[in-house]
Amino acid sequence: DQQVKQNSPSLSVQEGRISILNCDYTNSMFDYFLWYKKYPAEGPTFLISISSIKDKNEDGRFTVFLNKSAKHLSLHIVPSQPGDSAVYFCAASLFYNQGGKLIFGQGTELSVKP
Amino acid sequence: DAGVIQSPRHEVTEMGQEVTLRCKPISGHDYLFWYRQTMMRGLELLIYFNNNVPIDDSGMPEDRFSAKMPNASFSTLKIQPSEPRDSAVYFCASRRRATEAFFGQGTRLTVV
Numbered sequence: 001d002q003q004v005k006q007n008s009p010s011l012s013v014q015e016g017r018i019s020i021l022n023c024d025y026t027n028s029m030f031d032y033f034l035w036y037k038k039y040p041a042e043g044p045t046f047l048i049s050i051s052s053i054k055d056k057n058e059d060g061r062f063t064v065f066l067n068k069s070a071k072h073l074s075l076h077i078v079p080s081q082p083g084d085s086a087v088y089f090c091a092a093s094l095f096y097n098q099g100g101k102l103i104f105g106q107g108t109e110l111s112v113k114p
Numbered sequence: 115d116a117g118v119i120q121s122p123r124h125e126v127t128e129m130g131q132e133v134t135l136r137c138k139p140i141s142g143h144d145y146l147f148w149y150r151q152t153m154m155r156g157l158e159l160l161i162y163f164n165n166n167v168p169i170d171d172s173g174m175p176e177d178r179f180s181a182k183m184p185n186a187s188f189s190t191l192k193i194q195p196s197e198p199r200d201s202a203v204y205f206c207a208s209r210r211r212a213t214e215a216f217f218g219q220g221t222r223l224t225v226v
Contacts, residue, residue: 043219049214102215104157
């Protein structure tokens with residue numbers, strides 16, 4: 001049972017435009033959400049996070065939006081750059097409950113074209 | 115800090131052989147996770163530990179898989195016997211409570 005889903009395996013965007021990556025989850029108890037970025041032959045690296053008590057968190061070009069009623073979060077990258085090309089994973093956690101299990105989605109491969 | 119350290123980086127083994135993957139978490143982190151990356155399921159959680167105690171191993175695919183954490187600075191994931199379908203990249207990650215997790219570089223396992 002996939003509790004965190006990223007339904008788009010890939011996304012292609014032109015440099016300078018906005019990239020929007022989407023993620024859905026099923027467990028309403030999740031209280032913390034994270035996005036990770038992964039380059040080939042490397043481990044995932046943390047990008048940005050959001051607590052369930054917020055609906056938006058911004059860090060430079062990256063913004064994460066959380067819609068709890070829809071059990072949906074998204075990552076916006078503006079403007080997109082070729083160096084952003086990577087696989088992006090969303091993750092959900094029970095940070096403050098049940099010992100901190102961290103569950104990831106399938107990933108979305110972003111390609112930013114010059 | 116050197117980050118999460120995994121060894122080996124690559125492992126090629128024959129079907130039926132025992133494989134042991136190793137992980138050294140970041141000092142002071144009390145959670146350790148083992149993940150397997152597959153195309154279909156993304157980063158699949160296999161097992162995680164809190165203060166060296168296994169908390170949830172429901173993601174371990176079969177009895178052929180086992181994991182241990184004898185102390186706060188070392189964990190192993192063992193596959194015995196290995197099968198070709200176990201071929202994947204295995205990641206170890208660690209974190210403190212209520213913070214992001216840090217990943218190692220991964221071990222690429224190929225079972226032939």
